[in-house]
Amino acid sequence: MLKANAAGKVMKALGAMSGTSLDGVDGAIVETDGESIFAFGETGYRAYSEAEQAVLTTALGCWSGAEAEAAARVVEGAHSELLSGFGGAEIVGFHGQTLAHEPRGRGTCQVGDGEVLAEALKTSVVWDFRSADVGLGGEGAPLAPFFHFACAKWFGASAPVAFLNLGGVGNLTWVDPSKATPDTPGALLAFDTGPANAPLNDLLRARRGLAFDEGGRIAAQGEVATGALELFLQEAYFSRMPPKSLDRNDFPEMMSLVAELSDEDAAATMTAMCAASVAQGMAHCPSPPERVLVTGGGRLNPVLMEMLRVSLDCPVVAVEEVGLDGDMLEAQAFAYLAVRVARGLPTSCPSTTGVHALVGGGIVSAPQDG
Secondary structure (H helix, E strand, C coil): CCCEECCEECEEEEEEEECCCCCEEEEEEEEECCCCEEEEEEEEEEECCHHHHHHHHHHCCCCCCHHHHHHHHHHHHHHHHHHCCCCCCCEEEECCEEEEEECCCCEEEEECCHHHHHHHHCCCEEECCCHHHHHCCCCCCCCCHHHHHHHHHHCCCCCCEEEEEECCEEEEEEECCCCCCCCCCCCEEEEEEEECHHHHHHHHHHHHCCCCCHHHHHHHCCCCCHHHHHHHCCCHHHHCCCCCCCCCCCCCHHHHHCCCCCHHHHHHHHHHHHHHHHHHHHCCCCCCCCCEEEECHHHHCHHHHHHHHHHCCCCEEEHHHHCCCCCCHHHHHHHHHHHHHHHCCCCECHHHHCCCCCECCCEEECCCCC
């Protein structure tokens, strides 16, 4: 039985995320009024098949056309299959699959039609979270920071903390939990740090037919090519002030920098590139965080985690240390954001995406039968 409070009704929201690693769809329940988190609920995962991954990979970089349409069908079908197994959700947050992201150019493209999903689930669906932000001059990413703020309140943080999501792309959220709301000036700073798992996954898929470097075992056998690492860090993106964001394939030169290296040395070097880009990004934080809480697949790579601990001047731990689920945090974020959109609350602000004013992104689609 859901309770209500003065701020608004507490809703049982279902969020879904299909990330840049293209591995599958995460689904998660959050009970929230769009401000506070009251409970975390059921979670689920639906992997993409090799054939589905091939369709999605082919569509990366597309803005429209047959490839994008094929990707949308895959995304809609996989989400419908996973999310229909959840019971009792009052609203769904559907991110879709990012194919292209160029906020200073053509905009942002996430495929997957929320109206299709609303009909399949017979539940209202909030989707297209990024377009309104980009339309008001924002980067459209990252979008989880408002949820990270709520998480910091939920586990009782008393000093600034940083959430580091290491999925296909890395992104960092610095949170000051002493502030009242996420849009209070000084409460948040967020930005993409650089490439994370996606380039290494692509390399190992091409060279060895592996989806990823499980347990960092390949990187652990190699040595970092310092020359390649130094050239990587000369990329202009790292000197840009945040907020800033990246597309999955924004650093194509990474492959050429490790092309002549052995598999082991290439894996070690790409892992070091991820850690070094995070270290560069930490310099932008308004004050040193008490600790860095790592979420996403990167937290399961002990080589990467050790590189981060060596590079950063504060403790680096997985988000499980504070009772959160590092596999589901992004899906939970879109459950939370869906309720904010339904309540007319902002989902991003100047310090998270560089948007010119507070903005609440998202389209709400209700099933035709109500």
